[in-house]
Amino acid sequence: xxxxxxxxxxxxxxxxxxxxxxxxxxxxxxxxxxxxxxxxxxxxxxxxxxxxxxxxxxxxxxxxxxxxxxxxxxxxxxxxxxxxxxxxxxxxxxxxxxxxxxxxxxxxxxxxxx
Amino acid sequence: xxxxxxxxxxxxxxxxxxxxxxxxxxxxxxxxxxxxxxxxxxxxxxxxxxxxxxxxxxxxxxxxxxxxxxxxxxxxxxxxxxxxxxxxxxxxxxxxxxxxxxxxxxxxxxxxx
Numbered sequence: 001x002x003x004x005x006x007x008x009x010x011x012x013x014x015x016x017x018x019x020x021x022x023x024x025x026x027x028x029x030x031x032x033x034x035x036x037x038x039x040x041x042x043x044x045x046x047x048x049x050x051x052x053x054x055x056x057x058x059x060x061x062x063x064x065x066x067x068x069x070x071x072x073x074x075x076x077x078x079x080x081x082x083x084x085x086x087x088x089x090x091x092x093x094x095x096x097x098x099x100x101x102x103x104x105x106x107x108x109x110x111x112x113x114x
Numbered sequence: 115x116x117x118x119x120x121x122x123x124x125x126x127x128x129x130x131x132x133x134x135x136x137x138x139x140x141x142x143x144x145x146x147x148x149x150x151x152x153x154x155x156x157x158x159x160x161x162x163x164x165x166x167x168x169x170x171x172x173x174x175x176x177x178x179x180x181x182x183x184x185x186x187x188x189x190x191x192x193x194x195x196x197x198x199x200x201x202x203x204x205x206x207x208x209x210x211x212x213x214x215x216x217x218x219x220x221x222x223x224x225x226x227x
Contacts, residue, residue, distance in 0.1 A: 032214045043118070043204050043218030044157075089157065097212040099147030099162040100170035106156035 003027045004092050006105035014113050019077040021108050023090030026071065030092040030103075035064060035075050038087045038107070047088075048075070077110075085112045116141065118207050118219035126225045132193040135222045139186050139207030145169075146188040147216060148180060151202040160203075163188055164211040192224075200226045 005024045013019045021035075031052040036044035050057040050064045050073070057064050063076045077084055087107045094101030119138045127133050139146050148160040159172040163182035180190040186207075192199055202223050206216035 034214065036218075041220065043120075043206070043220050046215050046217060049214065091157075093214050097214045098170070099145065099149075099206060099208065099216055100159055100172070102159065102214075102216065104157035 002105075003030075004090055004103045004105040006088075006090055006108045008108050009106075010109040010111065012111045012113055013080050015082060016079045019075075019080045019084065019110055019112070021075040021077075021088050021090075021110065023073050023075075023105055024071060025073075025092050025103075027092070027094075027103075028071065029094060031095045032093040032097070033064070033066060033073050034091045034093070034102075035062075036089040036091060036104075037084075038089060044089055080110075080112045082112050082114065085110060118205055118217055120203075120205050120219040120222050122222060123220065124223045124225075126227065127195050128227050129195055129197060131195050132191065133195060133224060135190045135192075135203055135205075135224075137188045137190070137205030137207075137219060139188070139205075140217055143207035143209055143217070144186050145208045145211050145213065146182055146186060147206045147208070148188070148190050149204040149206065149218075150174075151204055151221070152200075157204070160190070162211065169211055195226045197226050200224060 034049040035047040038044040066073045090105040145164045147162040161171040162169045182188045202221045204221045205219045
């Protein structure tokens, strides 16, 4: 029973265009959401997060949108750059934080084409 | 500030053997967590340590164990290895047990033959 789902295993986007990565969750108790980026042979790197009291958080080229009623969040990357090619994991946290409360999606492999 | 380090990076073991993986957290971070990443299951939580105490454990058999030292460094041990234990084992550190953000190391790729 996957509580955090990333339904697109891979996504191909042209350099300079917008990349939109999607994530759905089922547990309405989740109150904090994170995106991680992972290059081959490296561990995931924290990218951006959003609290359930917000619907948008922006950091440079990265924006995360949260739609609580739809239990859906998305990561927008504008403009997409070659270095953005990586696997992106969505994660959701139970209230109170802590590693044990984090549930990860299975990842979306983003490929930025020149 | 140096990131999370894990040793060794790659390991090949045979079934029935045991293995110990090591993790050094970011300086000042006192929580260390371990995750298993496999293609089919994604990232799964193994356990978390804080102040040398295991706070929580994920749904893994007792063959998986760990410990944390007074300097916050952590080790993970897997005994009686099975083929299905082949995975990338990731260590993550955070400032405390209630931190949302986890900072990951590069992982140890374990192959069991």
